[in-house]
Amino acid sequence: MSWLWTTEDMIAAMAGRPFGTLPEGITGISIDSRSISPGEAFFAIKGDRVDGHDYASMAMANGASLLVVSEARLPAMGRLTVPMIVVEDVLAALGRLGQASRARSRAKIVAVTGSVGKTTTKEMLRHVLSPSGKVHASVASFNNHWGVPLTLARMPDDTDYGVFEVGMNHPGEIRPLVAMIRPHVAVITTIAPAHLGNFKNIKEIAAAKAEVFEGLEPGGHVVLNRDNDQFNFLDRTAQSLGIEHIHSFGQHAKAEFRLAEFNGADENSTLWLTIGGDTLEVAIGAPGRHIAENALAALGVVRIVGADIEKAIAALATLKPEKGRGKRHRLSIGSGSFTLIDESYNANPASMRAAIALLAAAEPTGRGRRIAVLGDMLEMGEYSQKVHTDLAGPLLAAGIEHVWLAGADMAALRESLPESVHVEYREKTSELTDYVLNSVVPGDVLMVKSSLGIGFGKIVAALLDKFPAFSDTQREL
Ligand SMILES: Nc1ncnc2c1ncn2[C@@H]1O[C@H](COP(=O)(O)OP(=O)(O)OP(=O)(O)O)[C@@H](O)[C@H]1O
Ligand SMILES: [Mg+2]
Secondary structure (H helix, E strand, O other): OOOOEEHHHHHHHHOOEEEOOOOOEEOEEEOOOOOOOOOEEEEOOEOOOOEHHHHHHHHHHOOOOEEEEEOOOOHHHOOOOOOEEEEOOHHHHHHHHHHHHHHHOOOEEEEEEOOOOHHHHHHHHHHHHHHHOOEEEOOOOOOOOOHHHHHHHOOOOOOOEEEEEOOOOOOOOHHHHHHHHOOOEEEEOOOOOOOHHHOOOHHHHHHHHOHHHHOOOOOOEEEEEOOOOOHHHHHHHHHHOOOOEEEEEEOOOOOOEEEEEEEEOOOOEEEEEEEOOEEEEEEEOOOOHHHHHHHHHHHHHHHHHOOOHHHHHHHHOOOOOEOOEEEEEEEEEOOEEEEEEEOOOOOOHHHHHHHHHHHHHOOOOOOOOEEEEEEOOOOOHHHHHHHHHOOHHHHHHOOOOEEEEEOOOHHHHHHHOOOOOEEEEEOOHHHHHHHHHHHOOOOOEEEEEOOHHHOOHHHHHHHHHHOOEOOOOOOOO
16 A cells, blocks of 8 residues: 555654554545545644534544544544544644655655736646656645645655645735745746735735745746746846746747747647747647746746656647636537636636637627626725726727626726627626526627636536537537
8 A cells, every 4th residue: 555644654744642543544635524535634624614623523424544633622522532643733734744745755846826827837737747757736726825735745755746836815925835845946927916905016916926936945946927027026036036047938039938929719729939949839729828828837847847848748739728717618509509718717807808818719600799707806905996997998909899797896897898898787696697698699609707706607507507518419500
């Protein structure tokens, strides 16, 4: 049996107190009692809403092989006779196990941060590095004070490439996370207004992202977006920290991983990447210039860590956009079909623009329309009204004639669109859902996007529920 951790190593790493008859080792780690697999350890973490200690019995019932719990909560948990490792603080113990994992690892470690595109780039790296070795990467957007230690602690000791998403919504958040990760390569995808409500300005956001440099391994590499306004600031900051290997990607003539040309199609794209004097043609199985930009960064990392670039490029052709991040559905309606572009995962001004460009590049058929179904961008603080009204520019430039809106902040966008645009506005997501379900017609292309908290995932779910998938064998009449 190959264990993720032997119990002995876990106890040593976490300075824990063993209790009951412990198994020899664990096969995995979970912090969610509902999705735990048999043989895994359950760490009873206290989250924003729930305390894992309240779910300890459920975790055991679902197959947990041992529990990691806190000394203070032990009395309140009743007379449990299950195998446990008791620690002072469960989250801190997970962090210590994460650090032990990093210490035992021989993997090349990559940290990905940025205002948008972290998950997309991280998943791309998982995909393109896999042909070169064993990859371990964060699940979903597990990028915060529990997501990072969890991902580290879960890293098998025979990992060749570890890819970590690192996020933040306030200054000082990245520093301790990257200190645990100790990356050989740190990527900043781009700097854009996200969580702007917590910052004075964009420079402050860039400074907070630059904390990622501080945890870099000696002799490590940073990868920066040369086309971003904050490039010079980030470059200077990295230099001032004595970092010698500063790489850049983008369209800029001086970018090391340079986008020589981009050819976007409806459902895929091709880019020409100039790297070290060679120009390579790269087919990507997903549309959008923003995806191509993420791909430049990912291929740059492949080059830096010495993985196989040819195999990485071949892998990009089979990349598919993910749920909530550009995933496409062709759905039956009457005797025809329409296209749904699911961008519902999250939204800020940068990702809204990228998604509007995706919609602009999509082709409606027959009497179909390009329709932007947009909800509020949250956490914009005093800039909120401005960032919403400012979407009028990209929508008009892209020639989008149908804009369906919901949410308090989107009222500002409604006011700033000219009469030539057909605007529907509803206060609530549920009201807009009803309108969308009843108003879509064959040939339409709908792009659905809002901040996570606004819940436009419900609009996507309602469309998928009402309209069955259209299969290519069906004939459009
Ligand atoms: N390089 C990019 N530039 C602009 N927009 C992008 C870029 N990459 C992805 N996006 C857009 O941002 C959205 C979110 O992408 P992704 O999930 O990769 O970001 P993230 O940084 O992981 O976000 P979060 O902070 O919520 O975890 C996507 O749906 C897409 O519209
Ligand atoms: Mg993410």
